[in-house]
Amino acid sequence: MLKTRLISTFILIPITILMVFLLPIIPFSIAVFIICLISAWEWGKMHHFSDYIHRIWICAIFGSLCITMIVIISKNYSYSNNWHIFWYIFGSISIVWWVLAFSLILSYPDSAIFWKNSNVLRFFFGILTILPFFWGILTLRQFHHINDNIVGTWCLLHIVILIWINDSSAYFIGKTLGRHKLLEKVSPKKTWEGFIGGILISTGISWLFSKYMPIKVIHPSLIFIYSIIAIIVSTIGDLTESMFKREAGIKDSGSFIPGHGGILDRIDSLFAAVPIFVYLILLSLY
Numbered sequence: 001m002l003k004t005r006l007i008s009t010f011i012l013i014p015i016t017i018l019m020v021f022l023l024p025i026i027p028f029s030i031a032v033f034i035i036c037l038i039s040a041w042e043w044g045k046m047h048h049f050s051d052y053i054h055r056i057w058i059c060a061i062f063g064s065l066c067i068t069m070i071v072i073i074s075k076n077y078s079y080s081n082n083w084h085i086f087w088y089i090f091g092s093i094s095i096v097w098w099v100l101a102f103s104l105i106l107s108y109p110d111s112a113i114f115w116k117n118s119n120v121l122r123f124f125f126g127i128l129t130i131l132p133f134f135w136g137i138l139t140l141r142q143f144h145h146i147n148d149n150i151v152g153t154w155c156l157l158h159i160v161i162l163i164w165i166n167d168s169s170a171y172f173i174g175k176t177l178g179r180h181k182l183l184e185k186v187s188p189k190k191t192w193e194g195f196i197g198g199i200l201i202s203t204g205i206s207w208l209f210s211k212y213m214p215i216k217v218i219h220p221s222l223i224f225i226y227s228i229i230a231i232i233v234s235t236i237g238d239l240t241e242s243m244f245k246r247e248a249g250i251k252d253s254g255s256f257i258p259g260h261g262g263i264l265d266r267i268d269s270l271f272a273a274v275p276i277f278v279y280l281i282l283l284s285l286y
Contacts, residue, residue: 012266013161020141020157029070029138035263036066036134042262043126046241046248058123065127066134087139091279094132098233098272101125101240108186108243116247129240132275133267140278151218158209159277162202162227163234163269170198170235187242195235202231222284230277237272241265 019031040062044055072086104111115121140156174194182190206227210220241264245251 013164016160017157020153020160025142028141032134032137033063033066033070035267036130037063038263039130039267040126042264043130046244046250046264058126062127062130065131069131069135070138087135087279087282090132090135091275091282093128094136094275094279097128097132098236098240098276101272102236105183105186105236105239105243108183109247112243112247122244125244129237129271133271136275136278140274140281154213155218155223155277155281158206158213158223159227159230159274160270162206162209162231163273165205166198166202166231166234167238167269168198169201170194173197173201183239186239186246190239190242199228199231203228206231218281218284222280226277226280226284229280230273233276234269234273238269240272241268 019028023031037059040059041055044058104115115125137156140152140159142152170190171194174189174191174197177197178189178191178193180192181188182192182195206224210224210227213220213223
């Protein structure tokens, strides 16, 4: 299991780097679109939507929303005043959702009484989880096409690799040194040792990036602060998926990635970290 997990990680990292730097915006958007569709499919499975027809409808709705977002982003690449309103609303919605998700985690299993039997709420939670992530990825990547600015490309690569390093560090440190449970009712295997160790290691990586990053339009101290916030928030994304899986009685959301499970299992932390990180970056630029 551990060997498979490491092999998958070493394969995914170079693929991600190549995607971020080499793919033009349209192929890149299609790739992220496919990832989000698979995530929506796994979301339906995780919440026991009764049959394939329900899941196909879920994917169709998510796909329509994502395509609409691609069109809006492509037509507003110049980041006009109207665009500012758009990303401000999306970022604010994402913040509200993850604050709510954090409260659901802290009060679990009592909080499950309010949502576990509601297909509408669980579907709505999926929209609030996946769609802002899609918006954040494309918005940050789009900076690459504005005056040949590489800020978006480097920031996108930074946040993805940073959160993966945090996840892996927390996993290995928790597995070897973990003694004190973080939130046992939500995720029995996560420990305070893993949580703190992951933050310390990823914070060091973030400091190095902010110090030597090849972009100067954002102050290094801001990049560092935003990264720390994203690292902490990413744990909420991870725990939120753990809560939903625990309520559904499943270990993994799927089997798409050997050693990791489904797409949701691999990028659950990014669902929370990316939109918050992007929102903070945009606030500092505009």
